[in-house]
Amino acid sequence: MILVQDLTKEFTDLKRGPVAAVKNVSFEVKPGEIFGLLGPNGAGKTTCLRILSTVLKPTSGQALVAGYDVARFPESVRANIGFMSCNTGIYDRMTAREMVEYYGRLYGIEEERLQVRIDEIFDTLQMNEIRDILGSKMSTGMKQKVSIARTIVHDPPVLIFDEPTSGLDVLVARAVLEAVANLRDAGKCIIFSTHIMREVEKLCDRVAIIHKGEILDTGTVQELIDEYNRPDIEEVFFELIREHKEKLSLT
Template sequence: MIRVQDLTKEFFDLKRGPVAALNEVSFEVKPGEIFGLLGPNGAGKTTCLRILSTVLKPTSGLALVAGFDVARSPESVRANIGFMSGNTGIYDRMTAWEMVEYYGRLYGIEEEQLQNRLHEIFDQLQMNEIRDLLGSKMSTGMKQKVSIARTIVHDPPVLIFDEPTSGLDVLVARAVLEAVDSLRDAGKCIIFSTHIMREVEKLCDRVAIIHKGEILDVGTVDELIQKYVQPDIEEVFFHLIGSRDPLMNAI
């Protein structure tokens, strides 16, 4: 469902010239799989996801989403993905139902089909109790549920989550992770960006550790722990980054 090969993205800096935010990144994500992108802030996670969602164009390399090239067929890619970040962006003067309905209409879903889909989603995410609640009256957890609902309203095969639990309390973050997990069970192809080790251990089928725009290694949590003879994924993370960044060893 997602195939990334030698993906590179450069930005121009007035002092340093071309700077690579991504450097020949390669990985694949299959249906029914949650693939984690684990890295510190500035590692290139969001740049990668913005390319996959057609917000940015790659400098070079290949990125296919649901069989469509992100550079050549961006409209087809957008029709087949749902994108969610930690920033909910919920409108204060719209109810939960109106918000998700609005996004469904933006995707061009026919009215009868859309209404059926809304009922299905609100049942699935247990949102009926907030159906008529205005955005201005919602808690953070409620807003996150609405954000997930509008992400999946058009039933896309590919879902992209860019640090969706950032800044959330433990209970709300747990609810978000449970919702993502249920989407995997529904056969969705999911890429999940985070810097939280526990989320990777709990949720991801495979993980890519990314640092300074480069993939350092890819595998299951258990595979990486065994390969680098470390007690957990956090120590694998610091081991790999320390091997590339001498300043990490001085901390």
């Protein structure tokens, strides 16, 4: 469903000169799988997800999403994905329900089907209490839920979440993670970025550890723990980052 090969993105930063935000990244995500991108600030997670969602063009390499090349067929890719960026972009003057309806109409969902679909989503994400609240009066958690609802309204096979729990309290974060797990169980292909080890342990079927634009290793949490002989994924993460920093300072 998602196939990424040697993906590279360079930015030209006025102050820093050329910045390789993503370097020769390769991975694959299957339907019914949650793939995690685990990395510290500035690792390249958002850049990678923005390329997959066709917001950015890669400098080189290839990414196929739902069978379409992101650079050549961006419209077909967009029809097959739901992308939730960290910036929720909620409109102040629309209610929760109106916002999700608005997105559903943008995707051209026929009105009767749209209403049924929205009822379904508001039930599963437990959003019925907030349906008539205006964007300007929503808490961060409420906005996050609306953002998920509109990401999935057109029922796409591929879902891309960029740190979906950032800024949420434990209760809402838990509800969000449950929603993501349910989408996986419904057969969706999911990629999600985080810097929270617990989320990876609880949710991800496989994870890639990313640092300074490079994927350092990929596997299930258990495979990585065994490979590096560490007690948990956090220790694996620190070990890999330490090794990588050492390697970069030598070159």
